[in-house]
Amino acid sequence: MIVVGGGVIGLTTALVLAEHGRRVRVWTREPAERTTSAVAGALWWPYRIEPEAFAGEWALTSLTVYQELAERPGETGVRMVEGVHAGLRLDELGPWATRVPELRETGAGLQARLPLIDMPVHLGWLRERFLAAGGVVEERSVKDLAEAFESEAVDVVVNCTGLGARELVPDPAVRPVRGQLVVVENPGITTWFTAAGHSDVKTTYFFPQPGGLILGGTAEADEWSLVPDPAVAEEIVRRCAEVRPEIAGARVLGHRIGLRPTRDAVRLDRELRADGRVLVHNYGHGGAGITVAWGCAHDAARLAEG
The missing domain is CATH 3.40.50.720 (NAD(P)-binding Rossmann-like Domain)
Structure with a gap:
């Protein structure tokens, strides 16, 4: 096989x-x-x-x-x-969501581990x-x-x-849906955050990973370029810093591009x-x-x- x-x-x-x-x-x-x-x-x-x-x-x-x-x-x-999925409610999701342990509504959105x-x-x-x-x-x-x-x-x-x-x-x-990410030194953030609708081209999220804090992002349909756009990267950092101001001064470690295989x-x-x-x-x-x-x-x- x-x-x-x-x-x-x-x-x-x-x-x-x-x-x-x-x-x-x-x-x-x-x-x-x-x-x-x-x-x-x-x-x-x-x-x-x-x-x-x-x-x-x-x-x-x-x-x-x-x-x-x-x-x-x-x-x-x-x-x-x-972490928190900002702006989401349980009634916006399918039946699967009720079976996710500890997924709960808060004033900010859906919180979960x-x-x-x-x-x-x-x-x-x-x-x-x-x-x-x-x-x-x-x-x-x-x-x-x-x-x-x-x-x-x-x-x-x-x-x-x-x-x-x-x-x-x-x-x-x-079809590709292009995502651009920025990796920065983590200024001490231990929780994740997303504000990313299924049809949004510009999204805001950050994930604390061992190699740094990953900031996002974009969701550009039918875009094939694997070259990071510096202006987009600056905008990603700015959007994430509106949620957690300490991100604004974090040292940039790298840039990532991924093409999501969407159908x-x-x-x-x-x-x-x-x-x-x-x-x-x-x-x-x-x-x-x-x-x-x-x-x-x-x-x-x-x-x-x-």
Whole structure:
């Protein structure tokens, strides 16, 4: 079995399959640390993902896993951190929200203790656990998913290529939503904050990570540039400093750009090829790949195993 794609969706799916006893190879164009997943702010929350009903269930499955992984934060990169989603109310969300422990309304919005994930550490942990389960990671580029079926020994291919699915499937419904982040020295902030609507181009959020305070952000549809815009970066810092003034004087450590692989609805389905072999698609998770990774991985594994 081959999983194409080595971001958080691909590695999590491959890990679930390997721990179900399957022999799995991951084909990835680049190391996990250079994928879109690696630059994510990585707060657990179903953001820019459809359909909400399915996304909520996938997210809750993942939440249970992350709560367990948070018992070993240094190893897994997962911590449970308190914070506020400004301006949100429970009645604006789907039924899934009532099942999130301690999610409560306050005068400022919704407050909760949620998983916040240090992605470079977490991706490394996923890869090592996958290798320990007998998996293999190969760095290689593909121009067509059919390449993965060239060996007769491959009975199932799982497509976790994210934005790459736009060309590989091909699926023009997959579109980039560009996010720009700024990393600054943390002036002592220990809680996260978001003010980010699903359709907002400009968003305001900050996440305290071990490598610094991550400030955001933007959500620019159909923008492909990976070059940070200095004016946008200044505006991000200014918006975050309106919430916490001490951010204004924080030293800038770096800039990040990520292209969220957005689709009108996540594609998670099974194709039976003419030769009887199976192609499973698991892509289009928008800004919530980390949030739904484990739920989607278990569903993808069920489809792969028939």
